[in-house]
Amino acid sequence: MSDYAIHIEGLSVRYQRKQALDKLSLALEAGCVHAVVGANGAGKSSLFRVLLGFQTADAGSATILGCDSRALTPALRGRIGFVNEEHRLPGWMRVDELTALQRRQYQRWNDARFDEVIRNFNVEPKQKVGSLSRGERAGISLALALAQSPELLMLDEPTLGLDIVAKRAFMESLMLANLSERMTIVYCSHQMDEIERLADKLVIMERGVLRFAAPPHELCARVQMWVADFGGAVPDVREQPGVLRTTLIEGLLHLTVFDRGAAFGDELRRLGAANVQAMDTTLGNAIDGMLSRGHISNQPLPKAA
Ligand SMILES: Nc1ncnc2c1ncn2[C@@H]1O[C@H](COP(=O)(O)OP(=O)(O)OP(=O)(O)O)[C@@H](O)[C@H]1O
Numbered sequence: 001m002s003d004y005a006i007h008i009e010g011l012s013v014r015y016q017r018k019q020a021l022d023k024l025s026l027a028l029e030a031g032c033v034h035a036v037v038g039a040n041g042a043g044k045s046s047l048f049r050v051l052l053g054f055q056t057a058d059a060g061s062a063t064i065l066g067c068d069s070r071a072l073t074p075a076l077r078g079r080i081g082f083v084n085e086e087h088r089l090p091g092w093m094r095v096d097e098l099t100a101l102q103r104r105q106y107q108r109w110n111d112a113r114f115d116e117v118i119r120n121f122n123v124e125p126k127q128k129v130g131s132l133s134r135g136e137r138a139g140i141s142l143a144l145a146l147a148q149s150p151e152l153l154m155l156d157e158p159t160l161g162l163d164i165v166a167k168r169a170f171m172e173s174l175m176l177a178n179l180s181e182r183m184t185i186v187y188c189s190h191q192m193d194e195i196e197r198l199a200d201k202l203v204i205m206e207r208g209v210l211r212f213a214a215p216p217h218e219l220c221a222r223v224q225m226w227v228a229d230f231g232g233a234v235p236d237v238r239e240q241p242g243v244l245r246t247t248l249i250e251g252l253l254h255l256t257v258f259d260r261g262a263a264f265g266d267e268l269r270r271l272g273a274a275n276v277q278a279m280d281t282t283l284g285n286a287i288d289g290m291l292s293r294g295h296i297s298n299q300p301l302p303k304a305a
Contacts, residue, residue, distance in 0.1 A: 005030040005152050005184035006051060011060035013046045013208070020046040022208035023060065028186060028201070030151075033178065035195045035216075036188040038205035039291045044188045045084075047205075048156045051186075052082060065152055078106055081145030085157040087137035091130025095123055095140065106148045113177060114147035120169035135166030142170055146177045152184045159191060171197060192284035204290050211290060216283050223286035226255040226264060228273040235271050244289035256281065256289030 006028040013021040020043040028034045038044050049055035051064050053072045062069040067076050090098065103109045121139030123132060132140065138158060145153060155174075159167045171194060178185060187198055195202070195216075202219055204212040212219060223244070234253050237243055242264070245256040253273075257264055268276045281289070 003029055005065060006186065007063045008047075008051075009061050011047070011050060011062055012058045013043070013050060013055070014058050020208050021050070021057070021060075024205075024208060024210055025060075026203065026210055026213060028184070028203075030184050031182050032200040033185040033187060033198045034201045034203055035199035036186060036203045036205065037190070037195060037287055037291070041207070042205040043208040044205060045156055046208075048084070048154060048186075048188065052080070052154065078108075078148070079151045081148050081150035081153040083138075083141045083145050083153070083155045083158045085160040087134070087141045087158075089129045089137060089141065091128065093129050094125070095127050095129060095132075096125040098129055098140075099125075099144070102144050102148070108149035110147050110149050113149070114143050117143035117146055117173040117177070120173055121166070135162045135170075138162055138166065138170055139173075142173055146173070149181065150183060152186070154186045156188045157190070158187075159189070159194065167191075167194075174198075192287060195287070196283050202287075204287065206291070206293075219286045219290070220281055220283055222259050223281050223289055224257050224260065224264070225279040225281045225285065226257060226268065227277045227279070228253045228255065228268045229275040230271075230273050233272065237268075237271065240267065245292040256285065256292070258289070258293075 004027045006026070008024055008026045011021050011024040012019070024043070024047070036044050036047070046055065050057045051062055051069050053069050056070065064072065065076060065079055067073070093101070099114065103111070118139060121136050123136050123140055129137070129140070142158065159170050162170060175198070185198070187194070189195060199216050202212065202214065202216045203210070229252055232251065234248060237253070237255065238246055242258045242260040243255060244258050247254045262278065265276045265278060
């Protein structure tokens with residue numbers, strides 16, 4: 001088998017005036033947890049839809065477990081688990097009926113795994129799926145996907161709207177399953193705590209373009225926080241190379257900076273800072289910085305017509 005579970009080359013998706021994916025190229029190693037992050041509208045769900053063959057790209061190609069995503073066979077689909085925020089399940093079926101249906105469908109079905117996950121959620125076998133709460137539906141979606149023993153598990157915002165306890169149960173079930181049976185997981189989330197707990201590799205997308213793909217510790221090593229005291233006359237440093245984000249807090253300028261190293265302190269002094277201090281960053285802050293730079297809220301306002 002290839003070392004890569006997913007291989008994407010020059011993938012583009014356009015909806016009318018919006019370029020959701022823009023010549024995206026990316027290779028995701030097998031056996032790792034890949035966290036895909038990006039601001040709202042970065043193209044994450046579009047990417048998932050193309051990879052799973054639910055949508056056709058305008059250009060480029062994607063292979064998933066070695067197969068062209070436009071031609072996924074039922075056998076190949078059986079090797080891929082998918083959980084998304086909607087947890088769309090047939091509401092008219094009972095939980096035990098749905099489980100039996102899935103058990104028949106998947107050759108590598110694992111009852112013990114299903115039971116292990118579902119016991120974390122208050123789900124009655126005779127209950128109608130449509131009557132389950134959002135968290136319970138998330139639980140059953142995950143239990144079904146994991147019991148399928150997939151080689152590749154794709155999760156698109158799976159914990160959206162869950163309470164803190166349901167979220168924890170979901171994450172623990174996922175991590176436990178991944179420990180005993182190392183899968184390739186592609187996990188798309190806006191929840192930094194989940195990213196920090198899970199990710200072996202981080203993929204940062206910005207408006208359909210790949211901005212960063214490497215282990216999280218590499219991002220933390222390349223992003224630095226600086227605090228500079230300009231004594232009142234704070235210069236506009238937003239256009240300095242590497243500056244991702246600036247905030248003024250009680251007269252001190254806080255900066256998040258990419259790939260500038262210790263020399264950035266000299267530059268701040270040259271610009272007039274009396275005191276500068278560098279600090280390590282958390283993964284959450286580093287990602288926040290990366291997403292801030294290209295965020296729509298930082299773009300100049302369109303000129304009035
Ligand atoms: N069916 C559609 N028709 C028109 N535009 C669309 C359609 N689907 C997505 N888009 C646009 O394409 C861009 C990418 O959307 P997508 O849902 O892939 O982003 P995302 O990263 O998953 O966003 P979020 O984090 O908000 O879920 C967005 O600007 C969105 O408005």
